[in-house]
Amino acid sequence: MRFTLVGTGTTVPDADRGPAGFLVEAGGARILVDGGTGTIGRLARFGVDARELDAGVYSHRHVDHCGDLVPLLFTMRVGPDKPRRRDYPIWAGSGFQHFFDGLHGVYGSWIQPESWKVRISELRLDGPDSADLPGGVRLDTLPAVHSAGALHLSFTGPSGYRVVFSGDTGPSEALALLAAGADVLVTECAVATTDQWNSHLAPDDVAAIVAAARPKRVVLTHLYPMVDPEECLRVVRAVGIPVERGEDGQVLEG
Ligand SMILES: [Zn+2]
Numbered sequence: 092m093r094f095t096l097v098g099t100g101t102t103v104p105d106a107d108r109g110p111a112g113f114l115v116e117a118g119g120a121r122i123l124v125d126g127g128t129g130t131i132g133r134l135a136r137f138g139v140d141a142r143e144l145d146a147g148v149y150s151h152r153h154v155d156h157c158g159d160l161v162p163l164l165f166t167m168r169v170g171p172d173k174p175r176r177r178d179y180p181i182w183a184g185s186g187f188q189h190f191f192d193g194l195h196g197v198y199g200s201w202i203q204p205e206s207w208k209v210r211i212s213e214l215r216l217d218g219p220d221s222a223d224l225p226g227g228v229r230l231d232t233l234p235a236v237h238s239a240g241a242l243h244l245s246f247t248g249p250s251g252y253r254v255v256f257s258g259d260t261g262p263s264e265a266l267a268l269l270a271a272g273a274d275v276l277v278t279e280c281a282v283a284t285t286d287q288w289n290s291h292l293a294p295d296d297v298a299a300i301v302a303a304a305r306p307k308r309v310v311l312t313h314l315y316p317m318v319d320p321e322e323c324l325r326v327v328r329a330v331g332i333p334v335e336r337g338e339d340g341q342v343l344e345g
């Protein structure tokens with residue numbers, strides 16, 4: 092399974108880091124995970140035509156994580172060589188169907204043509220849930236401490252390689268549970284202290300989760316400008332597990 096960091100930034104415009112977006116590839120399938128504004132353009136930069144994606148998974152409905160949903164579905168209509176012929180399945184937390192219905196009310200057949208359908212499967216927000224994704228990828232979820240239907244996401248490839256993505260979250264015992272023993276924990280570290288925003292993680296919170304879960308490797312993402320990356324790395328490294336700041340285009344593979 093390959094897990095590509097398509098966007099390691101935030102909603103703050105940044106030439107080098109896009110908003111949250113990731114790509115899971117396994118068994119010939121390509122699954123988009125989140126996709127804030129500009130994600131489909133960044134996919135093209137990394138050699139992936141968004142019109143050929145097999146499925147989508149969304150951690151929650153904030154625009155820095157799903158702002159490119161309408162452009163994505165719109166481009167799937169566009170040929171002449173690659174107009175879509177097959178359905179596009181999406182997995183996301185409960186409430187996503189209502190969210191999509193609102194978008195459909197605005198955009199109509201531009202994002203939901205007659206010839207293929209967006210098929211949404213909602214995941215529980217009150218406990219663990221799971222789904223079998225294309226390519227033999229297993230998705231396991233737990234509710235995150237955030238809003239807009241937020242989930243922690245765990246992707247297990249056919250080889251057993253497992254990557255956990257925090258999504259957006261405040262301090263979360265569920266994230267420590269889901270990340271226990273994972274090959275990689277890709278986690279947000281959006282704030283310097285939780286009194287800035289209490290629905291996000293500060294370096295101390297990430298360190299506590301890493302110490303409890305003990306994944307093999309930690310990749311930091313979604314750092315807002317108030318976070319000093321070096322200080323964040325220093326605090327999390329003190330746990331004694333390899334940690335780095337993720338970069339757009341970086342590939343995790345196993
Ligand atoms: Zn959010």
Ligand SMILES: [Zn+2]
Pocket residue numbers: 111153155156259313
């Ligand atoms: Zn976010």
